[in-house]
Amino acid sequence: MPLNINTDKENDIEDLQYDIDDSRATDRWSDAPAPIKELFHVLEWNIIDGEHAGTTKLIDQALSHQVSPRTLIAGPMAMGIAEVGRRFKMDEYFLPEVMMSAKCMQAALGTLKPLIVAEKSEDIGTVVIGTVQGDLHDIGKKIVGMMMEAAGFTVVDLGVSVPPEDFIAAIRKHKPKIVGFSALLTTTMNMQWETLKVIKAEGLREDVRVFVGGAPISQAWCDKIGADAYASDALVAVDKAKACITTFASMKGGDPQLHAKMLAIDAEREAMKAKAAVA
Ligand code: B12
Known part of the structure; x- marks a missing residue:
């Protein structure tokens, strides 16, 4: 493709x-x-x-x-x-x-x-997040991390230019429910895919829901590499992350149905926006 x-x-x-x-x-x-x-x-x-x-x-x-x-x-x-x-x-x-x-x-x-x-009230699970290898942009990733933390997640931020093996080590150590890859360069977005491939090869795919984001990232890219969710901004990321651990808690990472449910969240938001615009 x-x-x-x-x-x-x-x-x-x-x-x-x-x-x-x-x-x-x-x-x-x-x-x-x-x-x-x-x-x-x-x-x-x-x-x-x-x-x-x-x-x-x-x-x-x-x-x-x-x-x-x-x-x-x-x-x-x-x-x-x-x-x-x-x-x-x-x-x-x-x-x-x-x-x-x-x-x-x-x-x-x-x-x-x-x-x-400080808005965090309860602990609802762990998120590991990092900017993929070769990429030094971290402002957006930090915002996503902060919003996740406020929503109740414990966030382990691996920093920038994170090699796949560091994501693997963090998954084994922290047992996160969600792993997030940030990439801001068209030249580094492929590292999201490479990192995901290593997660699969290590037999960890079902354990984590993989989220992708960053300026060049799109839903089409998320679909192509087989990530679970794409979020264009931190608020969408939080909505989808919460849904993953509440309503869809029984669905494992990589489940096509989980992917479809994440897409449905976008569709619902778009429908709400359209309704609000008409009103
Ligand atoms: C600030 C910046 C820098 C700073 C970064 C500082 C830092 N600590 O982050 C510095 C000066 C270091 C920098 C360097 C470079 N940059 Co720069 N940079 C930018 C700039 C102006 C803003 C990025 C930003 O912070 N945006 C604000 C945040 C809030 O937005 P965001 O990152 O998109 O994040 C939101 C969403 O995307 C999403 N999100 C982000 N991550 C994640 C992760 C997950 C899991 C999820 C769910 C969601 C999510 O939620 C966030 C919050 O709402 C962009 C321009 C742009 N339009 O993006 C260029 C830009 C990204 N840079 C660019 C380039 C070319 C470079 C350099 C290669 C320049 C050079 N010649 O050296 C280097 C690369 C260095 C490297 N190896 O990474 C290009 C990339 C072009 C391309 N197509 O690849 C851009 C697009 C500028 C341009 N228009 O040409 N850059």
């Missing part, structure tokens, strides 16, 4: 040429009260400009206005780093600028993590 990677969005020059100032003019965050709206703009630009010395102060200010950590992550932080990605793609930014912006994200997540993790 040929591999189709959906890069339409990344390669759509018109889409990439829009300038963030246009979106500023369209009054982004218009739902928010004025001081929060301004703070969101400043935080977004702090990330775009890579001014990491001031990031935690802005996060503290937003928290003092009762803005939730999740809103900050999914709102101005996500918008800021997405703009950085666009600038990098368009050669408006080079690696040093991206690294400065990544430092802002890390600083912000460092402040937010304890607050998110």
Whole structure:
């Protein structure tokens, strides 16, 4: 089966040429009260400009206005780093600028993590997560880990550039219900497949539900490599992870029925969105 990677969005020059100032003019965050709206703009630009010395102060200010950590992550932080990605793609930014912006994200997540993790009330199982070998991106993986932890999972984060054998060792040691692979590069996404093959070869496939994610990853990729679930963001990942250990607890990793149930969760979400849009 040929591999189709959906890069339409990344390669759509018109889409990439829009300038963030246009979106500023369209009054982004218009739902928010004025001081929060301004703070969101400043935080977004702090990330775009890579001014990491001031990031935690802005996060503290937003928290003092009762803005939730999740809103900050999914709102101005996500918008800021997405703009950085666009600038990098368009050669408006080079690696040093991206690294400065990544430092802002890390600083912000460092402040937010304890607050998110504090939401954890009960222990519902272990998740092992890591960025696959050859890949150093970890911001998205950290967000997924935090949200899983808040949802009640014990999260074992193996870090970045994790070789398959380290995933195997962690599965044997921690006996997780779920294993998550993150990959942000088209050149490293194949390591998700390679790692999964090693899990199978070691006879561990039925023991773990395999989740995959990262910017170039799609449901089609998940289907192709035989992973159990794909999640486009941390909230979807949490929903599916919880479903795996509650409603579908009896289904083992690699079970096609579990895969189908995970797809049904997406279909349900899409139907709800469509209903809300009509209402
Ligand atoms: C920040 C960044 C960096 C930082 C990373 C710092 C860090 N500690 O992570 C640095 C500067 C180190 C970096 C380096 C490189 N980068 Co870079 N980087 C980015 C950038 C701008 C943002 C990534 C990010 O953090 N996004 C924000 C998070 C929140 O989103 P996310 O990662 O997608 O995660 C969400 C979901 O995907 C999902 N998810 C993520 N992981 C998982 C895991 C599971 C299990 C699940 C269920 C869900 C899930 O949930 C997350 C939260 O909602 C992207 C641009 C982009 N559009 O992605 C480029 C980008 C990924 N980088 C790119 C490139 C080319 C590189 C370099 C090769 C550059 C170079 N010439 O050296 C190196 C590679 C180094 C390496 N070996 O890994 C390209 C990749 C192109 C491609 N098609 O492969 C991109 C797309 C930029 C571009 N448009 O060209 N990069």
